[in-house]
Amino acid sequence: MAAAEPTRILMAVNESTIKGYPHASISSRGAFEWTLQKIVRSNTTGFKLLFLHVQVPDEDGFDDFDSIYASPEDFKSMENRDRTRGIHLLEYFVNRCHEIGVACEAWIKRGDPKEVICHEVRRVQPDLLVVGSRGLGPFQRVFVGTVSEFCVKHAECPVITIKRKADETPQDPVDD
Amino acid sequence: MAAAEPTRILMAVNESTIKGYPHASISSRGAFEWTLQKIVRSNTTGFKLLFLHVQVPDEDGFDDFDSIYASPEDFKSMENRDRTRGIHLLEYFVNRCHEIGVACEAWIKRGDPKEVICHEVRRVQPDLLVVGSRGLGPFQRVFVGTVSEFCVKHAECPVITIKRKADETPQDPVDD
Numbered sequence: 001m002a003a004a005e006p007t008r009i010l011m012a013v014n015e016s017t018i019k020g021y022p023h024a025s026i027s028s029r030g031a032f033e034w035t036l037q038k039i040v041r042s043n044t045t046g047f048k049l050l051f052l053h054v055q056v057p058d059e060d061g062f063d064d065f066d067s068i069y070a071s072p073e074d075f076k077s078m079e080n081r082d083r084t085r086g087i088h089l090l091e092y093f094v095n096r097c098h099e100i101g102v103a104c105e106a107w108i109k110r111g112d113p114k115e116v117i118c119h120e121v122r123r124v125q126p127d128l129l130v131v132g133s134r135g136l137g138p139f140q141r142v143f144v145g146t147v148s149e150f151c152v153k154h155a156e157c158p159v160i161t162i163k164r165k166a167d168e169t170p171q172d173p174v175d176d
Numbered sequence: 177m178a179a180a181e182p183t184r185i186l187m188a189v190n191e192s193t194i195k196g197y198p199h200a201s202i203s204s205r206g207a208f209e210w211t212l213q214k215i216v217r218s219n220t221t222g223f224k225l226l227f228l229h230v231q232v233p234d235e236d237g238f239d240d241f242d243s244i245y246a247s248p249e250d251f252k253s254m255e256n257r258d259r260t261r262g263i264h265l266l267e268y269f270v271n272r273c274h275e276i277g278v279a280c281e282a283w284i285k286r287g288d289p290k291e292v293i294c295h296e297v298r299r300v301q302p303d304l305l306v307v308g309s310r311g312l313g314p315f316q317r318v319f320v321g322t323v324s325e326f327c328v329k330h331a332e333c334p335v336i337t338i339k340r341k342a343d344e345t346p347q348d349p350v351d352d
Contacts, residue, residue: 007214034334038183038303043219127214128336152328152337158210160304160336161328 006048006103009035010126010157012117012147013053015089018175024092025176027132031162032093035130036100044101051093051106052120053086054113083108114150121155129159134169134176182224182279185211186302186333188293188323189229191265194351200268201352203308207338208269211306212276220277227269227282228296229262230289259284290326297331305335310345310352 013028024032040047090106097104109116121129133148148161164176189204200208216223266282273280285292297305309324324337340352 007217038334039215041183041219041222043217043222046217046219149328152325158214158336158338160334162334 006046007128008048008050008124008126009039009128009130010050010052010117010121010124011035011093011130012113012132012151013051013089013093014113014176015053015085016176018170024089025132026168026170027134027162027164027176030164030168031130031132032096034162036096036102040100040102045103048103048105049093049097050124050126051090051104052117053089053106053108054116055082055086055108055110056113057110114147114154117147117151118154118156121151121157126157129155129157131159131161133161133163134173182222183304184224184226184300184302185215185304185306186226186228186293186297186300187211187269187306188289188308188327189227189265189269190289190352191229191261192352194346200265201308202344202346203310203338203340203352206340206344207306207308208272210338212272212278216276216278221279224279224281225269225273226300226302227266227280228293229265229282229284230292231258231262231284231286232289233286290323290330293323293327294330294332297327297333302333305331305333307335307337309337309339310349 011028011032013032014025016023016025035049086108090108094104094106109120117129117131129151131148131151133146148159152159152161170176187204187208189208190201192199192201211225262284266284270280270282285296293305293307305327307324307327309322324335328335328337346352
């Protein structure tokens with residue numbers, strides 16, 4: 001039963017909307033720690049974690065009210081800054097894996113998270129995709145959409161959805 | 177990181193609509209074997225599998241075109257027969273677990289599968305719920321509904337959805 005190859009788990013991770021740079025979102029951290037405790041357990045050589053962070057170009061732009069874009073270089077410097085933030089986010093997960101002794105890889109893509117995640121599943125062919133979910137009700141969902149619902153339907157591998165715990169929900173549940 | 181308690185995985189399993197008694201459905205067997213290979217792996221003491229089979233009273237009645245119900249005893253004997261079929265289904269999974277050395281428990285409930293599964297999650301509080309899915313497209317889904325979609329939204333624990341493989345899809349994809 002013990003396969004030679006480790007089970008490759010792709011985890012889609014994103015930044016917190018409330019705690020800012022360089023914090024991982026509540027649902028990303030929750031999904032990660034749950035996976036270590038409940039799936040990997042003591043079998044650290046049986047698993048490899050793959051971290052994918054998808055940056056949303058437009059959403060990141062909201063932080064740039066004070067910026068002036070006068071040349072292509074200005075956009076380039078913004079992209080570099082986003083890139084740096086993404087790298088710091090991934091550093092958090094990679095460091096935790098190294099502490100524990102679980103093999104990992106991490107990378108950044110830009111685009112619509114749900115589309116990019118499903119595309120990366122086709123490309124990388126993990127055994128399992130883990131997505132954290134804010135666990136929003138139908139009313140809240142109308143405005144924000146959910147990446148997890150889309151991935152459960154469309155990703156070409158088994159998908160695990162891990163809802164944020166009730167006691168970790170911030171004042172505005174759309175935050176994460 | 178190694179918790180003392182094993183990770184308790186609840187698996188909702190059902191009978192095949194095409195192969196009949198006492199076969200497990202394609203998606204149930206697929207989800208079970210995937211869980212053993214990719215999650216449990218060689219760490220057989222780290223996990224406990226809980227098998228829940230929900231019998232649908234009305235659906236089972238479709239097999240009874242030739243039966244005549246003249247007294248309460250007739251219904252009771254039908255219930256006993258359904259019960260026997262359910263026990264044979266669970267036997268398949270329990271035997272496999274014993275072969276491999278993974279702790280398990282199995283039981284039968286009657287009712288609407290999606291409601292009963294979510295109710296049992298609240299009662300038993302597993303770490304993870306595994307549901308197989310036929311992976312039907314939106315058109316097919318209109319007619320059959322999907323238990324997995326409901327559970328991902330409403331079950332009060334992380335949920336893993338495992339779609340049936342394309343090469344295991346029967347001629348009529350609504351079959352399983």
